[in-house]
Amino acid sequence: MNTDTGEEIPVTILSGSLGAGKTTLLNHLLSNAGDRTLAVLVNDMGEVNVDAELVAEGSELELDDGVAELSNGCICCELQDDLETAVVRLARDRSFDHLVVESSGISEPAPVARLFTTESRVAALYDVDTLVTVLDTPAFLEAFAGEERPERRGDEDDRPLSDLLVEQLEVSNLVLLNKADLCSEAELSEAEELVRALQPDAETIRTEFAAVDPDRLLGADLFNPGHVNDLPGWKRALASADGDHESDGSSDHGHDDHGRDGSGDGDHRGHHHPDEVYGVSSFVYRSRRPFHPERLADFFRDLPRSIVRSKGTAWLANNEMRVSIAQAGPSVRATAQGPWIASLPEVERDMYRSNRPNLEWHDEHGDRRTELVFIGTDYDESTLRAALEDALVTDGEWETDLDGPFPTEQGDEAVIREP
Incomplete structure (x- = not known):
């Protein structure tokens, strides 16, 4: 040419x-x-x-x-x-x-x-x-x-x-x-x-x-x-799990208790959707209950090396920011992407919702939720899920002031784990 x-x-x-x-x-x-x-x-x-x-x-x-x-x-x-x-x-x-x-x-x-x-x-x-x-x-x-x-x-x-x-x-x-x-x-x-x-x-x-x-x-x-x-594999895993979630008839709307046994406020157990790729698999974890920030940080600091990639959005207690988490091998970083729509003033919140008719909305928690994808090989999914459950706030911690290393101002980034 x-x-x-x-x-x-x-x-x-x-x-x-x-x-x-x-x-x-x-x-x-x-x-x-x-x-x-x-x-x-x-x-x-x-x-x-x-x-x-x-x-x-x-x-x-x-x-x-x-x-x-x-x-x-x-x-x-x-x-x-x-x-x-x-x-x-x-x-x-x-x-x-x-x-x-x-x-x-x-x-x-x-x-x-x-x-x-x-x-x-x-x-x-x-x-x-x-x-x-x-x-x-x-x-x-x-x-x-x-x-x-x-x-x-x-x-x-x-x-x-x-x-x-x-x-x-x-x-x-x-x-x-x-x-x-x-x-x-x-x-x-x-x-x-x-x-x-x-x-x-x-x-x-x-x-x-x-x-x-x-x-x-x-x-x-x-x-x-x-x-x-x-293109990224984590997006494929999340989209695939979304399809599984939509088709299985489950819903996290309308629940008003915060039980941690999976029968209360919805799908914080997540929906297991293995994406077998030559021995490498993935799973998605979802929750309508916030994380204790320090316990979640400890979870990622202790993440086994068999998890090669995890990414998604986390709901953290006493933090009105949507915090994205990106883990690649031994590196874990968190970025405050912007406020949850549910945290905005009513007029602004209604405007956002009217412009996004497909936005999942919980009667009590609005758009606040956790969605994390984990990709790896030879990991124990049940152990990781249990550790994530343990990192969620208890009923007594729900409204208390909790400190942690995650960013609280839009655009700020924090290093949770370094190589």
């Missing part, structure tokens, strides 16, 4: 933590581009270290306005300004068939994909082809399934490696299990299981030194803009 034709230019977006093999992959693609002319947009030419044999004679990566002409006709660019400006300028000034974007300053591919798919001057020029995550497979297993040990950090980011990996994986179309030569067959199978649990639709390819057929990444047409927000 030539940019002079006015057709949209396909884009492959790469992500992966430091040392996973992105630079090796970029060099491999440039060396094996065939008849394609590639433009590779990278964050830092010094970090990328494109193979000197690919660089046009005399350029020696002395960039002219951030662009190096490579000997095979490809273009390599450094991201000197914002991404939107860079890709528009590339399409205007250069002729190429396919754009590969990798920026170490952006930890996961979804924000980049949104730039290319939302209404903008960029979306009119480009078409996202595939979101690719390159995994350092031994490090991935270490973060999620190995023995507990200090984690290595990701690209220019102060979050734990497990956080970065999960965010990259959950929106990927294609995952390269790189450094496969450093893993046993059993370890590679385990890595494939974990990837499928986090993102069921992702294709996986085992690679050594990021050697992969370029056709698997360029022109694969795996990206669907309408599905990017529905």
Whole structure:
């Protein structure tokens, strides 16, 4: 495809933590581009270290306005300004068939994909082809399934490696299990299981030194803009459990006692809906009774390593914020998303409810509820459910002041557990 034709230019977006093999992959693609002319947009030419044999004679990566002409006709660019400006300028000034974007300053591919798919001057020029995550497979297993040990950090980011990996994986179309030569067959199978649990639709390819057929990444047409927000495995598990909940005739409306035996205010037992994915399963926990904040924090601090991912919204006693909880391996973080609608003044509350006719509403508690998804392997679900039940407030604690580490102001974040 030539940019002079006015057709949209396909884009492959790469992500992966430091040392996973992105630079090796970029060099491999440039060396094996065939008849394609590639433009590779990278964050830092010094970090990328494109193979000197690919660089046009005399350029020696002395960039002219951030662009190096490579000997095979490809273009390599450094991201000197914002991404939107860079890709528009590339399409205007250069002729190429396919754009590969990798920026170490952006930890996961979804924000980049949104730039290319939302209404903008960029979306009119480009078409996202595939979101690719390159995994350092031994490090991935270490973060999620190995023995507990200090984690290595990701690209220019102060979050734990497990956080970065999960965010990259959950929106990927294609995952390269790189450094496969450093893993046993059993370890590679385990890595494939974990990837499928986090993102069921992702294709996986085992690679050594990021050697992969370029056709698997360029022109694969795996990206669907309408599905990017529905890809994560935890969303699938929650949606599936919702369907099970709606079909089984149970209801948590109209109950006015706070019994903890499951016969009172509804479905805090949750609805078991195993999502078997090559030995990895999930379950959803729901409750119409708030948690004691310190006991819930203790629950997540003691969460077994067999739980690789948990995510959802928690109702905390004496906290009018909807608190989202995101656990990835040994990392647990909580964010105050905003107030419960039930806590708003009556006029505002009624307005919100009228605009959301499908909102589940409890006669007494309104929209306050807990919904948490847990994904893992070889865990004892009954033990985890019992521990969650024990973390709920007792009748005597319901209206008392309770302290805990969770945020109480919208937008604030708290680290509940660090690696």
